[in-house]
Amino acid sequence: MKQIGIDLGTTSISVVVLDEDKVIDEVTINSDSWLSHEDKTQDVNKIISKAKQLLDAYLDKCTDVLSIGLTGQMHGIVCLDEKGKAKSPLYTWQHQTNQELVFN
Numbered sequence: 001m002k003q004i005g006i007d008l009g010t011t012s013i014s015v016v017v018l019d020e021d022k023v024i025d026e027v028t029i030n031s032d033s034w035l036s037h038e039d040k041t042q043d044v045n046k047i048i049s050k051a052k053q054l055l056d057a058y059l060d061k062c063t064d065v066l067s068i069g070l071t072g073q074m075h076g077i078v079c080l081d082e083k084g085k086a087k088s089p090l091y092t093w094q095h096q097t098n099q100e101l102v103f104n
Contacts, residue, residue, distance in 0.1 A: 001019075001064050001065070002017055002018060002019050002024070002065050002066060003018045003065070003066055003067045003068070003069065004016070004017050004018075004058055004059075004062070004065055004069070005017075005018070005068075005071070006051055006054070006055060006068065006070050006071070007071050007072070008047060008051060008070070008071070008072040008073060009031070009073055010031075010074075010092055010094070011030065011031060012030055012031055013028070013029055013031050013047070013050055013051050014026070014029075015028075015054045015055065017058055017062060025058070027054065029050065029054070031046070031047050031050060032050075033046040033050075033090075040091070040092045040095040040096070041089040041091055041092065042089060042090040042092060043089065043090070044078050044086040044090045045086060047090070073092060075093040076090050076091060076093055077090070077091045078090045
């Protein structure tokens with residue numbers, strides 16, 4: 001049985017596939033999700049879309065997946081609506097502001 005690990009980093013998305021304790025495949029791609037380097041905000045939907053594409057590709061190849069682990073970047077904030085959809089950009093852990101963030 002295989003396990004898939006996904007890391008949603010600040011600049012990249014990585015996936016590793018393990019079979020027992022052996023790495024059988026791994027890939028890292030640039031998330032290319034910056035909305036503003038100055039504000040350190042990212043497009044959540046782009047990150048999710050790219051991660052889902054990678055995961056789907058591995059699930060197509062590996063039919064015996066026992067578990068999927070997910071980890072993400074350090075502290076960040078994204079506001080969601082009542083249906084779980086992003087209402088704001090991802091304010092990354094690098095975001096610095098002297099003003100109060102307002103979420104509608």
